[in-house]
Amino acid sequence: MKLTLLFTLLFSGIFAQNRDSVFIRSIYNSALTNGHAYEDLRSLCKDVGARISGSAEAQMAVEWSKATMEKYNFDKVYLQEIKVPHWERGTTEAGWIRSKKDGLVKVNMLALGGSIGTEGLLESEIIEFKHLDDLKKAKRSAVEGKIVFLNQPMDEQQINTFKAYGGCYAIRGNGAVEASKLGAKAVIIRSLGMPIDKHPHTGGMHYEDSIKKIPAAAISTEDAEILSLMLSKEKLEFVMEMDCRSYPDASSYNVIAEITGSDSPNQIITFGGHLDSWDTGEGAHDDGAGVIHCLEALRILNELNYQPKHTLRVVFFMNEENGNMGGKTYATWSKNRGEEQIAALESDRGGFAPKGFHCDGSEKQIELLKSFKEHFLPYEMQEFEKGHGGVDIGPLKGSFPEIPLFGFVPDSQRYFDFHHAPSDVFENVNKRELELGCGAIGSMIYLLDKNL
């Protein structure tokens, strides 16, 4: 190789790297100095609020999202119609411990999403299990006719709190089925929250067609501790009423914004989070932060006049929490239109300080992700590894088997303080932490567009 050619190649390589680093710096500067993320999230949380699929608030969230996207001069903004489950909490929801010694003790309780109601007062002796496996091993005679209390705590020794959540998830998802198999009247779970506090955490649960449906609710971790302590001293009854119920499927929408690719408009980079939330709090971290991260990333790329090679498409998915109909419908729809999905990225782990990105993909795709790490070191991000993408983008693998899925990874320590709880409100999102996430995702989308 001639020396001049070598120098040219070296120089152009360094130049490209430097150009990337300058552009990424400008993305971050925009996010941190003139960002719209914090105000957009405030408005979503306060002007719309909690927005469970099928609710009036979810419909208002769709309107809000479309109007907000339309302010930002993207090439296209549109709705994609989907069908979603429709479950409502109703107006009556209360639970008490009834003790011979202490009388009635009211607890902080939320029905689990999808649960049937109690049809008036439901009361019975309550029996505690410290682990779902203990319930599975119990005799029918010990459980029949009682209310089962699943008091399995999240493992504080897990450093990453999502691992602790995964270890407990089954008490919420499968508790009702397992308790009903043994003839229980209802199931009460300890909230899947990390701290001991007064906030109950709701979330999805499921029934099986062959097993009788029983009501399921979560009580706060503090109430779980109190109930457990009381049960160590005497037999107790639990009294509850819930009039939650399911309705026929409703129409709803994914909300989509895009900048058309200049070279390959049919090659799509999809990024987003979920617009729906549970019906408590304001869905600030879960997943208001995630949709705003992605909207702001696209807004900044647009503001900086970035001309993408591929079409950059932000999707606010509806119905991640109890059905994932937004993600499923989107994957099929895109395939049927003859699009080529070349990468997807999701933010659904809260608006905390960014640590990195994970990749669900081939070795080569994971290597590509790792090659990006150097660009993020000045932004204090170090975690670029194989891992989970996200629930909404998951179905894309079915339609596009080669697609790499990227998951945004913020710090996890505070996420399960707020997850699915009344405390998941705007005030618990830090402005800078949110903005750093926007910078990270904008930079990642830029690098993907340049390198794919």
Place this chain on the structure above:
Amino acid sequence: MKLTLLFTLLFSGIFAQNRDSVFIRSIYNSALTNGHAYEDLRSLCKDVGARISGSAEAQMAVEWSKATMEKYNFDKVYLQEIKVPHWERGTTEAGWIRSKKDGLVKVNMLALGGSIGTEGLLESEIIEFKHLDDLKKAKRSAVEGKIVFLNQPMDEQQINTFKAYGGCYAIRGNGAVEASKLGAKAVIIRSLGMPIDKHPHTGGMHYEDSIKKIPAAAISTEDAEILSLMLSKEKLEFVMEMDCRSYPDASSYNVIAEITGSDSPNQIITFGGHLDSWDTGEGAHDDGAGVIHCLEALRILNELNYQPKHTLRVVFFMNEENGNMGGKTYATWSKNRGEEQIAALESDRGGFAPKGFHCDGSEKQIELLKSFKEHFLPYEMQEFEKGHGGVDIGPLKGSFPEIPLFGFVPDSQRYFDFHHAPSDVFENVNKRELELGCGAIGSMIYLLDKNL
């Protein structure tokens, strides 16, 4: 080398590494599952509260610290007497913008620590400078007789907020001297806080003997924005009263606990934070978290029956905020006793999620720190680099030039939301983030003891 010997060495190396990793895991488990840190910090914040040097609260903090240490069965707990400055805010402190158009607008204001009072109402025209350098370049005629308003914001584009703080620090430290040089009556600074909010942030400032002392105070970032906007439309007066003043130096104490080294009791590993705080909020992050981190680290090592080779000594330094007399006195005292200080570590960057440790030391000492990184990767810590130790342990370099100083590095994003402000209260410290810091420092002290 014989193969058997090679295997023995290899095996013992792997064994030692594995033993370290098991022990570090047990330190973390203790911190996360049975920790005392959160309750100890609650008690320090709520039962003692803000504790500026020379105050009754500082004396109560000394008593509280000694009593708390004595509960934990260390080998020694004792006080080290020091002299500290004594400044009090007094009972009157208020500031107003006076506008011809809008009347009086009250601001959220705190005198800077060490400031003189106003001796009754002080009022004058207020003149804004966006940077301390602009004030330095101003003409005396423009400033004389007025109140100077230094409205230099922290740079949001800095990723690490301590760099943004460093860039603004001079408006607080030197603002009064520079304004007085040009004949100003008083100086008002924009608080060194990152968010735009209502909390004023106090902090240290200084005078020079040859320059006339003038009152100095900080207003909230929100008030600074309002004042600046109003000044863009009309001339304004500022009205203020403060009766803060300095008193003669007072007696106070560093509070010390130690476990005596089994091999080299005269070789000391010092670790700590500062017990004093400013006189607003509760000193929760600054530096309640730091002293509790270190106390909890020693408590856990003791609970696990760890027998250190060197003496492990926790020092709750008094007076870091306005004189550093605790740090200075300790360094001299230790030298005079004929001790050998082999390493020191400080936690004074808040109780946030740990990112790593910095080392102020030789290349070899920094290499040693870097060799520890692998032990911390399972705990999501990645930052093991050359950097600052801490203010309290800084003077040890004067007495022990070879000593490596280690600084605990937590995430910095939220620190300047609370620093020196009324919002630095216990409720803004997250339990898990605090506990992870205790695990990190306990593990670091263990590794230093084993490897020095």
